[in-house]
Amino acid sequence: MDIEQIICRDCTKVSFSIGRCQKCNSPRILKHDELFSLNIAHIDCDAFYASVEKKRNPKLINKPVIVGGGIRGVVTTCCYIARIKGVKSAMPIFKAKKLCPEAIIIPPEMSFYKKISNLIFEKFYKLTPLVETIAYDEAYLDFSGTYNLHKKKPAELLVELSREVEEELGITISIGLSEKQIFSKACVLN
DSSP, rough: OOEEEEEEEOOOOEESSSSSTTTTOSEEEEEOGGGHHHHHHEEEEEHHHHHHHHHHHHHGGGSEEEEEETTTTEEEOOOOOHHTTOOOOOBBBHHHHOOOOTTTOOOOHHHHHHHHHHHHHHHHHHOOEEEEEEEEEEEEETTOHHHHHHHHHHHHHHHHHHHHEEEEEEEEEEEESSHHHHHHSSEEEO
């Protein structure tokens, strides 16, 4: 069995292992032959507006939440509980209600989402000045040349970032890491 370098998604420890994390025994480890040599990340917050609403109102945690507008409006986003029922972004609200009648529909509050987005992007800019914004909840980050500043590889920084955003803001993020921007969206770490 090959022993390769891994990083733990729970405690962020980098080690050499063939299975679980050596520090916390977590099975949530990341390993890939090139994991520690890749520099371009694509970050996308998971169900961003719905996640923000659930963080703001913890009573919504285990409920299907749809963020969208009005009787003739569309779904801006929805949580994964609503997605299980077939609800999708850009779907008319009336169709979403038919698929998931128990859903809690919340009108979007873009100014609030922008504030949360700014907090997340501040964290991005602490890691690298090379941030290309795609949306409130999505960006490309280029970590080329940042090792001297942080003394950590991009994969290490990104696992720490993921934990920090989830702990502080209650939002999970999906991260892709690659050698080129065009591939980073498809090469997901988590």
